[in-house]
Amino acid sequence: MLDVSRIIAGKLRIEARPVDLAAVVDAALAAAQLPAESKNIRIDYVVEGALEPVSGDPGRLQQVAGNLLANAIKFTPEGGRVEVKLGRTRSHARLVVSDSGIGIDPAFLPYIFERFRQADSTSTRTQKGLGLGLAITRHLVELHGGSIEAASGGEGRGASFTVTLPLLHVPVHVATRAESPEPTSATLDGLRILLVDDEDDAREAMAVLLRQAGAHVSARSPTCS
Numbered sequence: 001m002l003d004v005s006r007i008i009a010g011k012l013r014i015e016a017r018p019v020d021l022a023a024v025v026d027a028a029l030a031a032a033q034l035p036a037e038s039k040n041i042r043i044d045y046v047v048e049g050a051l052e053p054v055s056g057d058p059g060r061l062q063q064v065a066g067n068l069l070a071n072a073i074k075f076t077p078e079g080g081r082v083e084v085k086l087g088r089t090r091s092h093a094r095l096v097v098s099d100s101g102i103g104i105d106p107a108f109l110p111y112i113f114e115r116f117r118q119a120d121s122t123s124t125r126t127q128k129g130l131g132l133g134l135a136i137t138r139h140l141v142e143l144h145g146g147s148i149e150a151a152s153g154g155e156g157r158g159a160s161f162t163v164t165l166p167l168l169h170v171p172v173h174v175a176t177r178a179e180s181p182e183p184t185s186a187t188l189d190g191l192r193i194l195l196v197d198d199e200d201d202a203r204e205a206m207a208v209l210l211r212q213a214g215a216h217v218s219a220r221s222p223t224c225s
Contacts, residue, residue: 004217007014009164012139012140012143012145013049013070014056014057014059014060014143014144015075016054016055016056016057016144016180017055017056018054018055018168019053019056019057019058019061020034020053021051021053021054021085021086021093021095021165022047022051023058024026024058024061024065025045025065025084025086025095025184027062028045028062028065028066028069029065029069029084031066031069031211031214032066032070032073032211033093034211034216035070035073036073036082036136038077038081039073039078039079039080039082040078041076041078041079041081041082042081042082043069043071043083043084044081044082044083044084045083045084045085045086046083046084046085046086046087047085047086047094047141048085048086048087048088048139049087051086051087051088051093051167052167052168053094053168054144054165054166054167054168055144055166055168056143056144056165057144058212060143060144061165063136063139063140064137064139064140064163065097065154066211067134067136068095068097068137068139068163069082069084069097070133070207070211071133071134071161072097072098072099072101072159072161073099074097074117075101075102076099076100076101076102076158077101077102077158080099080100080101081100082097082098082099083096083097083098084096085098085100088167089164089182089220090193091166092100092146092164092165092167093164093165093166093167094162094163094164094165095162095163095164095165096161096162096163097160097161098158098160098161099158099159099160100153100158101158101159102153102156102158103152103155103156103157103158103159104150104152104154104159105154105155106152106154108154108194109150112134112150113134113137113138113148113150114135114137118150119140129179130194134150140156141163141165143168144165145165145169146163146164146165146166147163147164148160148161148162148163148164149162150162151166157162172177175193188198189214189215190214190215190216191214191215191216192215192216193210193215193216193217193218194218194220195210195217195218195220196219196220196221196222197217203217207219
């Protein structure tokens with residue numbers, strides 16, 4: 001289900017088609033509600049005007065939004081806040097996921113999207129569990145011709161991740177319907193899953209996808225009692 005090795009190796013291929021990015025983000029937000037509520041984290045969502053569709057795979061784009069939301073929720077303390085903004089910058093759609101969490105060491109920012117890269121500090125957003133999810137996210141964004149950037153004011157000052165994707169300009173006379181994420185999530189809808197893996201990155205990436213597919217997931221390390 002994860003296709004992690006194919007994504008990281010750059011071997012994943014997508015069948016691009018017009019995608020309604022707002023519907024994709026809506027689906028990712030729906031999957032993130034339970035994890036956010038469990039930590040009393042408020043998610044604010046702002047759509048800044050109508051957007052043309054983007055070209056890509058709706059399921060993979062939902063994975064991008066879902067990974068960023070899961071990352072924000074993970075590193076935001078109880079009672080915190082996550083903000084999602086969807087808008088445009090010239091010919092590109094712009095998705096920003098920011099949080100009031102523990103922040104990122106500025107020295108670590110250039111390496112934030114590297115697979116399994118960790119810094120020494122445990123007080124900022126450099127602990128285990130960060131590397132694989134963001135590496136996957138970067139590969140998926142680049143596969144869609146886009147880019148992703150991270151920013152943070154430092155420890156205790158939160159972080160933001162900005163994804164830009166080229167908009168698809170469809171001629172008015174062409175009746176092309178932008179697609180929303182395919183309703184494949186029903187296959188796991190309501191299923192309760194206990195996910196056990198000793199690799200934090202793999203466990204959390206799998207948990208995100210299972211939740212996006214409709215499952216209720218409890219994830220833990222095999223060393224937990």
